[in-house]
Amino acid sequence: MATKRERDEEGAAQEAEEVVKLPRKQFFRMRAHSNPLNDACFPVPLNPDSYDWASHFPELYAAAAAEGRPPPLVDFADVGCGFGGLTVRLAEAYPDKLVLGMEIRDKVTEYVRERVVALRKQHPGKYRNCSAARTNAMKFITNYFKKGQLSKLFFLFADPHFKTSKHRRRIIQRTLLAEYAYLLKPGGLLYTITDVEDLGNWQRDRLEAHPMFERVSDEELEGDAAAQLLLEGTEEGQKVARNSGKTWRHVYRRILGPSEQAAAATQQQQAGGS
Template identity: 45%
Template sequence: MAKRKRASQQEKTDSAQPPQTGLLPQKKHYRQRAHANPFSDHSLDYPSSPQTIDWSTHYPLFAGTGKRPEFADVGCGFGGLLIALAPLFPDTLMLGMEIRVQVSQYVQDRIAALRVTASTPDDSTGNSTTSSAYYQNVSIVRANAMKFLPNYFTKHSLSSLFFLFPDPHFKSRKHKARIISPTLLAEYAYVLRPGGIIYTITDVKDLHEWMKIHLTGFALFEPVDEATLRSEGKGPIVDAVYTSTEEGRKVERNGGDKWLACFRRIEVPRQ
């Protein structure tokens, strides 16, 4: 009886661990609720200021270069945008921020696996493969961006800030938890450099209108249309915003609509 009990306990332990048969992690082993309460105490560790962060632990290949993240994906989910953009901008550091434990662990494991793949010799030539060679420029932190965004990014350090398919918080009493809200816009303007772009997309029309109204009404942002972004060479980013995330692909499968709204951080004239 005791042996059977120990065996049963061991099976439960083993089943809770991702199998090591494949290199890339599988989402089914990282189960998590779809949303997390941003106002709850999630026992997060966070830096006291951006200057205290050792970015070389996130981007070892760029150690000593002085580079810092320029793209930030807030609520990055399973990391689809980061993985899509990494090879397109190999010299740009990108950081995902995700509050959910298992989801952030999945992205961390996914990036680690892709980096191993990048350094795996090709069987035929003996050279390293190049298809995944650029994932050294992406990383993730488990963080609550609604509370601690300025703890990670210095003033005007970001060129792109992404809010892709955020939690709509449908009930009126929950609107204060929306990631685009009047209380947070000043922080986004602080970390985004003049000329930088905020990208938002959702499949919820009401949320789309909410984000447009609040960003348009803020003095430091101006709307920029998709055609203008594409003419400026940002087409690959826009395409990734539409198609790279798990949520975006789900909307496509269900035949739903996607609502894109982008905003440029404007320069404030000196008096």
């Protein structure tokens, strides 16, 4: 029969073997970018309610079910999340908000999912509010979120698609901005940053021209924790900082459209009359 010391040593050895390690990027490498106009083989939900959100946020969904309340909804979407740097940092900065990274590359998405699982094991009770889904946001983002659901939407260091013939692949487009405005709640913020001046100007010009967005001043962004993470919270941003590179940051607020303004005015009149 083993002595107490032997049992303690055996237990310590087992614990050492069970130390959770983060996944290593070198095993998940693939091409830096993917053509969003090509079809890929991955499942897409018919609508937000048909998606298996519990698989992404099991603890939070189990807690909601146990307490008899509706499950929480995603608040922040990190489009083109890459290796999940911003997704994880947002989960740390906003523990009461659900964050979903969206990535078109399969191996990179798998890395983020494994990274989140490892972080949850290393830090019980934390990182349960973030996850990643493989999808093509340019085509299917409205399949994941409801009207006015999101309060923050991020597009960081997007593929610049330098050639003029490929500009239609850029993630900030006039038609796509209508979808982003649909998903953002009034007052919600759309964040962009890039180290390519031409792309930064492209994104700024299209956001400036869209009637549902207004620019957020740099002074206001000084008190915005998410805005401070745009550079330091991503692997790409950290690389730019190490090389003393320049970035172009543009953040816009989703404003009320004409019909929404009329509805809000009507509600105010009714409230005042009562």
